[in-house]
Amino acid sequence: MLTFGSIGCGNMGGAILEGVAKLGTSGTWRVIGFDPNQAAVKGLRERCGLTPCADEIETARLADVVLIAVKPEHVRAVLEKIAPHLTGKLLISLAAGVALERIKTYSADACPAVVIMPNTPAMVGEGCCALCLDDPALNEGQKKLVLELFSAMSTAVVLRESQIPEFSALIGSGPAFIFHLLESFVEAGLRLGFSYADAKQLVEKLILGSVRLAQGNPGIPHAKLRMNVCSPGGSSIMGVNELDRLGVRGAIIDAVLATHRRALEMSS
Numbered sequence: 001m002l003t004f005g006s007i008g009c010g011n012m013g014g015a016i017l018e019g020v021a022k023l024g025t026s027g028t029w030r031v032i033g034f035d036p037n038q039a040a041v042k043g044l045r046e047r048c049g050l051t052p053c054a055d056e057i058e059t060a061r062l063a064d065v066v067l068i069a070v071k072p073e074h075v076r077a078v079l080e081k082i083a084p085h086l087t088g089k090l091l092i093s094l095a096a097g098v099a100l101e102r103i104k105t106y107s108a109d110a111c112p113a114v115v116i117m118p119n120t121p122a123m124v125g126e127g128c129c130a131l132c133l134d135d136p137a138l139n140e141g142q143k144k145l146v147l148e149l150f151s152a153m154s155t156a157v158v159l160r161e162s163q164i165p166e167f168s169a170l171i172g173s174g175p176a177f178i179f180h181l182l183e184s185f186v187e188a189g190l191r192l193g194f195s196y197a198d199a200k201q202l203v204e205k206l207i208l209g210s211v212r213l214a215q216g217n218p219g220i221p222h223a224k225l226r227m228n229v230c231s232p233g234g235s236s237i238m239g240v241n242e243l244d245r246l247g248v249r250g251a252i253i254d255a256v257l258a259t260h261r262r263a264l265e266m267s268s
């Protein structure tokens with residue numbers, strides 16, 4: 001049995017530990033972790049059988065795969081502390097904006113390293129994850145292991161590190177745009193007299209159901225699915241025309257491009 005250890009058991013570390021633990025039903029993975037936040041550790045212990053570690057060093061010593069899931073400003077101190085214990089391990093970092101080169105430097109190049117970029121739907125097993133397998137120290141078996149692990153718990157794509165800002169702008173930040181959109185639809189519901197609870201429930205189902213419809217018809221472009229709702233002379237086409245008059249499509253594209261510019265600044 002292999003051991004997956006996470007240093008940092010917050011939103012993203014916790015989500016990945018839970019994902020790995022679920023794969024462990026076949027007896028493949030044991031999950032361990034350290035976080036100074038005892039409530040986070042206790043929750044994971046109850047939800048996915050996490051074995052708590054005393055500190056960062058114990059996690060690194062006991063794990064075969066070591067996930068760094070702390071805030072970017074803590075990455076350097078954590079890696080410098082555990083570096084002497086990383087020989088023979090596989091290191092994975094999900095800290096946004098901390099480049100592979102810095103991970104390798106802080107960890108004294110003690111073992112192969114992978115940089116990943118998940119998004120928050122990972123917390124319910126519905127995430128997307130970019131995997132950067134650029135480290136020449138990675139062998140084929142390690143690349144296969146990372147790909148299998150993250151493909152089993154998310155929609156995973158392998159990207160060069162130089163493409164991470166593009167992924168980050170569209171998919172990493174994407175939940176912020178989608179929730180902004182959800183808020184807008186709920187407010188429209190309130191304007192139409194729905195209770196907040198009803199509007200929230202109906203709007204969430206609207207988005208989920210529309211995505212499921214698209215996924216159930218992979219050969220049909222989104223534009224065709226939209227036209228199916230827009231009867232000639234009807235009410236839906238009036239609303240769609242208003243979205244176009246207000247430039248909503250262009251605004252969404254501009255929002256993603258602005259996010260991309262900032263992601264590039266932060267990664268340089």
Ligand SMILES: NC(=O)c1ccc[n+]([C@@H]2O[C@H](COP(=O)([O-])OP(=O)(O)OC[C@H]3O[C@@H](n4cnc5c(N)ncnc54)[C@H](OP(=O)(O)O)[C@@H]3O)[C@@H](O)[C@H]2O)c1
Pocket residue numbers: 007008009010011012013034035036037040056069070071072074078094095096097117118119120172
């Ligand atoms: N949220 C996203 O959309 C997203 C997407 C992609 C990547 N990321 C990356 O994921 C990382 C974690 O983000 P998050 O949202 O999961 O943050 P989070 O919920 O705050 O989790 C980080 C956890 O690490 C703990 N911690 C701090 N120092 C530690 C140490 N030395 N050893 C072990 N644990 C330590 C923190 O405890 P305290 O609170 O007590 O300090 C906290 O519980 C960040 O680097 C972020 O860039 C996030």
